[in-house]
Amino acid sequence: MTSSIPSPTPAKAPVFTALLSTETNGFSTIPTGLASFSEAFVRRDASLEQPHGIGAYLGVFRALAEADGRGVIESVSAGAEPAGLTVQAVYESLRDHILDDLRAAGPVGFVLLGLHGAMMATECDDCEGDLLARVRDIVGPAVPIGVELDPHCHLTKKMRDAADVIVTMKEYPHTDWAARGREVYAICAAMAEGRARPVSAMFDCRMVGFYPTTAQPMHGFVERLTGAEREAGILSVSLVHGFPWGDHPDCGTRLLVIADGDQALAERTAERLGRELYDQRHQLIPAMPSIDQAIDQARSLAGVVVMADTADNSGGGAPGDTTHLLRALIDADIGPCVFGAIFDPGAVTLCAEAGVGAHVPLRIGGKLGPSSGDPFDVSVEVAGLVEDLQQTAFGHRFSFGPSAWVRVGAVDVLLVSRRSQVYARDAFTGMGIELANKRVVAVKSSEHFRADFQAVADHIIPVATPGALQMDFAALPYRRKRDLGFFPRVADPLGVDD
Numbered sequence: 001m002t003s004s005i006p007s008p009t010p011a012k013a014p015v016f017t018a019l020l021s022t023e024t025n026g027f028s029t030i031p032t033g034l035a036s037f038s039e040a041f042v043r044r045d046a047s048l049e050q051p052h053g054i055g056a057y058l059g060v061f062r063a064l065a066e067a068d069g070r071g072v073i074e075s076v077s078a079g080a081e082p083a084g085l086t087v088q089a090v091y092e093s094l095r096d097h098i099l100d101d102l103r104a105a106g107p108v109g110f111v112l113l114g115l116h117g118a119m120m121a122t123e124c125d126d127c128e129g130d131l132l133a134r135v136r137d138i139v140g141p142a143v144p145i146g147v148e149l150d151p152h153c154h155l156t157k158k159m160r161d162a163a164d165v166i167v168t169m170k171e172y173p174h175t176d177w178a179a180r181g182r183e184v185y186a187i188c189a190a191m192a193e194g195r196a197r198p199v200s201a202m203f204d205c206r207m208v209g210f211y212p213t214t215a216q217p218m219h220g221f222v223e224r225l226t227g228a229e230r231e232a233g234i235l236s237v238s239l240v241h242g243f244p245w246g247d248h249p250d251c252g253t254r255l256l257v258i259a260d261g262d263q264a265l266a267e268r269t270a271e272r273l274g275r276e277l278y279d280q281r282h283q284l285i286p287a288m289p290s291i292d293q294a295i296d297q298a299r300s301l302a303g304v305v306v307m308a309d310t311a312d313n314s315g316g317g318a319p320g321d322t323t324h325l326l327r328a329l330i331d332a333d334i335g336p337c338v339f340g341a342i343f344d345p346g347a348v349t350l351c352a353e354a355g356v357g358a359h360v361p362l363r364i365g366g367k368l369g370p371s372s373g374d375p376f377d378v379s380v381e382v383a384g385l386v387e388d389l390q391q392t393a394f395g396h397r398f399s400f401g402p403s404a405w406v407r408v409g410a411v412d413v414l415l416v417s418r419r420s421q422v423y424a425r426d427a428f429t430g431m432g433i434e435l436a437n438k439r440v441v442a443v444k445s446s447e448h449f450r451a452d453f454q455a456v457a458d459h460i461i462p463v464a465t466p467g468a469l470q471m472d473f474a475a476l477p478y479r480r481k482r483d484l485g486f487f488p489r490v491a492d493p494l495g496v497d498d
Contacts, residue, residue, distance in 0.1 A: 014065075020115060024317065025316060151174075200256060225239060240255070310464065313467075323342070324465055383432075384405035423445070
């Protein structure tokens with residue numbers, strides 16, 4: 001963000017904050033109910049009580065507000081692992097808690113919300129837009145509303161009409177959530193104090209895709225976004241990746257620019273950057289080896305190979321219980337491997353009942369639906385049990401629940417009771433599994449694993465596995481998305497090659 005905004009001055013009106021976040025996979029059959037939300041929900045002070053990181057966004061907002069001499073009124077903090085549609089009554093209950101708290105708060109200086117942007121309920125495609133519109137109705141037109149979104153969001157007109165400031169994380173893996181939170185706060189504070197007049201413009205790139213930012217060309221494009229924010233009059237630039245598996249009417253890739261009072265500048269900048277990305281669209285199509293190709297590649301490499309089971313990433317709403325890559329690693333017999341985490345509470349319970357050291361026949365995975373594939377019947381050795389296995393993500397701790405470590409030949413397998421992608425090495429080392437001696441470390445994740453595993457990986461291979469998160473975007477069976485004239489379904493939807 002540009003440094004042209006003067007430093008904030010104390011204001012008496014408090015800041016109202018809340019967090020409501022889940023990413024809805026429109027193709028998933030797994031319902032998102034109240035039990036899916038982490039610790040159900042916390043009414044207040046989640047930023048001061050972060051056993052599982054649920055108050056992380058709110059902690060940034062609280063620290064900044066208190067440093068400015070502002071009071072903080074903190075409402076609901078709730079998050080759920082991505083899955084299918086949220087039960088309408090659950091969404092409405094969480095939404096209404098936030099709205100009731102806002103009404104009870106009285107006059108506020110501004111509102112700051114941590115939302116995902118791709119939350120859908122059984123009777124509402126645009127939960128964030130619905131919530132923001134209701135917040136606007138309560139606070140009126142003059143009170144700034146700021147939102148931090150995940151880049152895998154659906155940027156709807158209802159969201160843009162209701163919020164003054166929308167900022168998405170730039171990095172994927174999302175390593176910059178705190179920086180973006182500070183950005184949202186700074187712009188809202190400047191607006192509340194009359195030091196800035198944010199206006200926004202969006203450019204529709206007419207693309208659907210998957211854009212990790214650790215490699216080119218996306219790494220360089222993020223640097224160009226940051227460079228644009230140093231231009232005079234530009235307050236913020238966000239790339240909305242979109243969530244391809246959301247099956248949302250507005251699913252797609254967009255550029256969002258916030259300028260200080262200059263609508264034409266915002267529009268020019270959004271279009272310029274959006275067309276830059278569009279020009280690289282062919283380079284951005286994911287190219288991943290099949291399972292057999294990945295294993296052949298691993299045989300020829302020295303050192304630790306980290307493989308990603310990309311299509312069964314529960315962080316995108318997948319079941320987390322496929323065994324296609326696991327079976328292939330066992331059959332390949334290429335040396336010590338580790339694979340995880342497979343969501344299978346029943347298998348964990350059986351392992352716990354048998355105890356460490358037991359040899360038991362086990363049916364692993366393949367339980368949650370068609371995309372789970374077939375279950376895997378195999379004899380295992382129970383090598384370890386942990387009552388509450390935790391991993392680190394975004395600087396906080398998240399629970400896998402009761403978990404089991406089983407051995408199948410030279411392959412160590414992590415079974416868990418709480419569905420989550422693997423973010424960090426302590427998902428394995430917390431169970432007692434060593435990684436340094438492994439030929440292959442295979443993780444159920446699409447991209448977030450890189451932030452931590454790159455420290456031990458000599459090679460990283462994302463694998464085109466069977467599962468719920470397929471990367472052939474032209475073939476996704478959309479039912480809700482209205483406009484199907486997007487790249488790669490259409491070669492040149494913006495007509496630049498004519």
